[in-house]
Amino acid sequence: MGREEQRVPVSLQARSYNIVIKPGLIADIAKRLPSVTSAKHIGIVTDRHVSKHYLHVVLAQCERAGFYATPIVLPPGEKNKTLATVGRILDVLAKERFERKSLLVALGGGVVGDITGFAAAIYQRGIPFVQVPTTLVAQVDSSVGGKTGVDHRLGKNLIGAFHQPKAVWIDPMLLRTLPKREFVAGLAEVIKYGIIADRKFFTYLERAMPALLSLDPRAVMQVVKRSCEIKAQVVGEDEQESDRRRILNYGHTIGHALEALGGYRSLIHGEAVGIGLVLEADLARQQGYCDSKTVDRIRSLVLAAGLSDCLTSRSGAKVWSAMQHDKKVSQGKVVGVWPEAIGRVRIEPVEEKAFAAWFRKVSDGVGA
Numbered sequence: 211m212g213r214e215e216q217r218v219p220v221s222l223q224a225r226s227y228n229i230v231i232k233p234g235l236i237a238d239i240a241k242r243l244p245s246v247t248s249a250k251h252i253g254i255v256t257d258r259h260v261s262k263h264y265l266h267v268v269l270a271q272c273e274r275a276g277f278y279a280t281p282i283v284l285p286p287g288e289k290n291k292t293l294a295t296v297g298r299i300l301d302v303l304a305k306e307r308f309e310r311k312s313l314l315v316a317l318g319g320g321v322v323g324d325i326t327g328f329a330a331a332i333y334q335r336g337i338p339f340v341q342v343p344t345t346l347v348a349q350v351d352s353s354v355g356g357k358t359g360v361d362h363r364l365g366k367n368l369i370g371a372f373h374q375p376k377a378v379w380i381d382p383m384l385l386r387t388l389p390k391r392e393f394v395a396g397l398a399e400v401i402k403y404g405i406i407a408d409r410k411f412f413t414y415l416e417r418a419m420p421a422l423l424s425l426d427p428r429a430v431m432q433v434v435k436r437s438c439e440i441k442a443q444v445v446g447e448d449e450q451e452s453d454r455r456r457i458l459n460y461g462h463t464i465g466h467a468l469e470a471l472g473g474y475r476s477l478i479h480g481e482a483v484g485i486g487l488v489l490e491a492d493l494a495r496q497q498g499y500c501d502s503k504t505v506d507r508i509r510s511l512v513l514a515a516g517l518s519d520c521l522t523s524r525s526g527a528k529v530w531s532a533m534q535h536d537k538k539v540s541q542g543k544v545v546g547v548w549p550e551a552i553g554r555v556r557i558e559p560v561e562e563k564a565f566a567a568w569f570r571k572v573s574d575g576v577g578a
């Protein structure tokens with residue numbers, strides 16, 4: 211991978227920070243720490259999978275640089291994204307006498323990032339943290355924007371807070387140990403950025419997908435950087451999701467519903483979003499917002515990434531009802547994000563009747 215360092219600013223007045231992207235960055239975390247903290251006591255939160263590969267690298271350099279680092283290793287997986295896990299982190303912070311200035315480092319995927327950010331948001335009413343994302347989802351999406359939180363038995367991401375990191379430090383080389391299925395899932399979010407905001411980027415992805423899938427260093431660097439730029443821009447325009455930030459939800463209205471209907475077991479998030487990208491484009495076409503060529507291009511790219519475009523539920527009523535449970539539903543209406551063309555979307559409510567009529571057509575092929 212090219213050794214050059216790329217920077218993407220996230221502009222949020224006093225809470226502004228930089229995303230730094232650099233192959234090999236994992237080796238200079240300790241060197242970067244003084245740029246975000248004057249404290250010597252840091253907590254490194256990670257999960258068991260990630261710790262196996264990278265925790266020793268980070269701990270060793272912190273010690274050499276004179277930091278007192280406490281590792282906190284969590285059990286991996288979405289099922290552990292709970293208040294109980296946050297409680298375990300808070301126990302360690304309190305026992306180890308972490309102070310207002312102490313820093314947490316989230317070294318892991320979106321699960322570790324969301325949990326650590328939330329623990330940092332509430333311990334002593336907020337301590338600083340940095341994100342060192344290790345999955346594609348985390349590098350292009352969850353580490354940027356300041357949404358932190360955990361799941362509740364009755365809903366995903368139901369408990370949380372906005373808490374911006376002091377920095378996001380991305381080493382794309384860490385993706386080499388990531389299971390292929392997780393990498394492919396992250397591509398759904400990458401494709402989403404092209405559709406909602408950048409036609410040229412979408413066209414680049416059409417060409418570069420094989421290189422990306424083989425983890426070609428240049429392609430990975432380019433894609434992580436452009437994705438971060440788009441997310442940073444949208445978040446900078448609308449930090450707390452009043453309107454503009456909603457466009458990031460494209461593919462997620464149906465995606466979340468399919469994910470929930472599968473009990474968060476059969477499909478991982480990005481896989482559900484991949485299906486959502488195609489189906490929501492098709493529903494947009496049905497409503498007259500875009501043409502079928504746009505839907506075809508989206509479907510082809512989703513398939514080229516190794517994602518699926520197939521409906522996993524045969525019941526339109528169930529999908530509709532699961533769509534109602536999404537916390538982005540306001541006043542009973544399902545508000546969706548619809549492509550008008552590649553690179554441009556609009557936000558409109560969708561009626562149950564229109565949804566049901568469309569669903570009957572697409573589920574024809576599924577077989578009852």
Ligand SMILES: NC(=O)c1ccc[n+]([C@@H]2O[C@H](COP(=O)([O-])OP(=O)(O)OC[C@H]3O[C@@H](n4cnc5c(N)ncnc54)[C@H](O)[C@@H]3O)[C@@H](O)[C@H]2O)c1
Pocket residue numbers: 257258259260263286287288291318319320321322324344345346347348351352353354355356357358367384385386387388389392479
């Ligand atoms: N805060 C946000 O804005 C935001 C945005 C998108 C998603 N999310 C959240 O992110 C979570 C999903 O994140 P994810 O997809 O990164 O999943 P994850 O954190 O569960 O990571 C996926 C798996 O990969 C392993 N892993 C991580 N990095 C690795 C590496 N480099 N090498 C080997 N194994 C590695 C993990 O241990 C885990 O088993 C969800 O909870 C979702 O709600 C949050």
Ligand SMILES: [Zn+2]
Pocket residue numbers: 351399462479483
């Ligand atoms: Zn997503």
